Amino acid sequence: MVQLVDSDIRTREVLGWQGVHVLHFVGSSCSQKLRIFLNLKKIPWQSHPIDLPSNENMQPRFLGINPRGLVPVLVHDGAVHIESNDIIQYLEERFPTPRLIPAGHEKVVAALLKHEDDLHLDLRTLSFRFVFAPPGPPKPAAALESYIVNGSGTVQGAKDHEKQVQIEFWQRAAREGFTDAQARASALKFRVEFDGLDKTLAKQPYLMGGHLSVLDIAWLIYEHRLSLAGYPFERLHPHVHAWAERLRAMPEFAKEVTQLRHSAEQVDRIRRAQAGKTLATIAGF
Numbered sequence: 001m002v003q004l005v006d007s008d009i010r011t012r013e014v015l016g017w018q019g020v021h022v023l024h025f026v027g028s029s030c031s032q033k034l035r036i037f038l039n040l041k042k043i044p045w046q047s048h049p050i051d052l053p054s055n056e057n058m059q060p061r062f063l064g065i066n067p068r069g070l071v072p073v074l075v076h077d078g079a080v081h082i083e084s085n086d087i088i089q090y091l092e093e094r095f096p097t098p099r100l101i102p103a104g105h106e107k108v109v110a111a112l113l114k115h116e117d118d119l120h121l122d123l124r125t126l127s128f129r130f131v132f133a134p135p136g137p138p139k140p141a142a143a144l145e146s147y148i149v150n151g152s153g154t155v156q157g158a159k160d161h162e163k164q165v166q167i168e169f170w171q172r173a174a175r176e177g178f179t180d181a182q183a184r185a186s187a188l189k190f191r192v193e194f195d196g197l198d199k200t201l202a203k204q205p206y207l208m209g210g211h212l213s214v215l216d217i218a219w220l221i222y223e224h225r226l227s228l229a230g231y232p233f234e235r236l237h238p239h240v241h242a243w244a245e246r247l248r249a250m251p252e253f254a255k256e257v258t259q260l261r262h263s264a265e266q267v268d269r270i271r272r273a274q275a276g277k278t279l280a281t282i283a284g285f
Ligand SMILES: N[C@@H](CCC(=O)N[C@@H](CS)C(=O)NCC(=O)O)C(=O)O
Pocket: 028, 029, 030, 031, 052, 057, 069, 070, 071, 072, 082, 083, 084, 085, 117, 120
């Protein structure tokens, strides 16, 4: 569990926040995952929106709360928790009903969620290439500079290496954009994952058997974002597609995943930026 320690936190006001507070962004995949979990659990929470497109997460105030500069963040009775999967596992312990991690399976679920999180930068690559497709560098130099110098830079009292991973990701994006080769490599990783999930879902309604679990939430979020990027789920993984359609129809999911809609102008701009290429053609799907 990643609960921050006192020396990590510079924005001291959050230490006085009582109850469940979530700092999040409407269109962030990890925030969507946490909000669906909160909806299913019916946990009351106070919302603190953080505007990622204007890089609010790279400004001193937010870095003073999460030195890693990522959403979502949970503040529960003055304790600051980061990393969406750790937040979910923490809340599952505190709010056990309805169960979304089957009793006795905590360790295996933790390992499977870690595996899912390890693909997050691949999801980000495909999102920035095919869904957001910003015309310039995804993070302006001033925002990145603020990210580099602000915040404690520590997590649980130790220098945070994850911050360096983020810096390198954005610096490389500024230099090279999101290339065909990167997009192909990321898409192929997801193909392997979803081939496996498709076999599982051919036999059972949910990823862990007969009941909905946090794994369904986590993978639905990936499926949803990749669908927006043009990943051909219905053709390649029909059982995943049918499962995702069922989940998306549930109000606890629908509320969180139907918001990301581009205007006609944005769709047109993104299509032109791709010069006729799609995720499927680039990946050879
Ligand atoms: N492993 C982290 C990943 C969090 C993450 O990367 N969040 C993204 C949004 S989905 C973010 O805050 N990005 C910052 C940015 O785009 O500047 C988690 O699960 O919480």
